Amino acid sequence: MDFVIHRQDRQPLHLEGENLADAIERAVAEGRALNLAQLEGANLEGAHLERANLAWAELMEANLQGANLERADLRRADLTRAQLRHANLERALLMDANLRGANLAGADLRYANLVEADLRDADLTGANLEGADLRSAALERTDLRGAQASGAILDGAILWHANLAGADLEGADLEGALLVRAHLEDAQNAPEAN
Incomplete structure (x- = not known):
C-alpha cells in the first residue's frame, strides 16, 4: 500500500508500508507538518x-x-473507524474531526478539544474525558460506559441513544446537551434524560 505525505515544498512524498511508523515518527521529530497526509x-x-x-489527514481505519x-x-x-484503543490524546486538537465508528476504548482524552467532532457510533468505553471540550459534538449511539467525564464540557452535544452507564459526570457541563433516550444507569452525577 502506498501512503502519501506532503513535504515542505508541497511535493508529495510516497512511503511504502514497511517502516511506515518509523518514517512518520522521524518526520514528526524533524518538525515536519503531516497535514493532508493520506494514511x-x-x-x-x-x-x-x-x-x-x-490536520486534515486521512486516517480512515488506521491502527x-x-x-x-499528546497535543x-x-x-x-x-x-473514521480508526483503532485508537488506549491511545494518548491528552490535550489533542480534534475540532471538527471525523471519529465516526472509531474505537477509543480506554483512550486518554483529558483536556482534548473535540468541539463539533463527529463521534457517532464510536466506542469510548472506559475513556478518560476529564476536562475535555465536547461542545456541539455529535455523540449519537456512542458507547461511553464507564467513561471518566468529570469536568467535561458537553454544552450543546448531541447524545441521542448514547450509553453513559457507569460514567462519571461529576462537574460536567451538560447545559443544552440533548440526552434523548440516553442510557444513564449507574452514571455518577447524571442529569435527568430528556
Missing part, C-alpha cells in the same frame, strides 16, 4: 506522534492503538 489503513500502533501536525498523540493537531482529520 488510510496505516499501521501506526504504538507510534510516538506527540505534537504532530496531522493507532497505544499511539502517543497532536488532528483538526478536521478523518479518523
Whole structure:
C-alpha cells in the first residue's frame, strides 16, 4: 500500500508500508507538518506522534492503538473507524474531526478539544474525558460506559441513544446537551434524560 505525505515544498512524498511508523515518527521529530497526509489503513500502533501536525489527514481505519498523540493537531482529520484503543490524546486538537465508528476504548482524552467532532457510533468505553471540550459534538449511539467525564464540557452535544452507564459526570457541563433516550444507569452525577 502506498501512503502519501506532503513535504515542505508541497511535493508529495510516497512511503511504502514497511517502516511506515518509523518514517512518520522521524518526520514528526524533524518538525515536519503531516497535514493532508493520506494514511488510510496505516499501521501506526504504538507510534510516538506527540505534537504532530496531522490536520486534515486521512486516517480512515488506521491502527493507532497505544499511539502517543499528546497535543497532536488532528483538526478536521478523518479518523473514521480508526483503532485508537488506549491511545494518548491528552490535550489533542480534534475540532471538527471525523471519529465516526472509531474505537477509543480506554483512550486518554483529558483536556482534548473535540468541539463539533463527529463521534457517532464510536466506542469510548472506559475513556478518560476529564476536562475535555465536547461542545456541539455529535455523540449519537456512542458507547461511553464507564467513561471518566468529570469536568467535561458537553454544552450543546448531541447524545441521542448514547450509553453513559457507569460514567462519571461529576462537574460536567451538560447545559443544552440533548440526552434523548440516553442510557444513564449507574452514571455518577447524571442529569435527568430528556
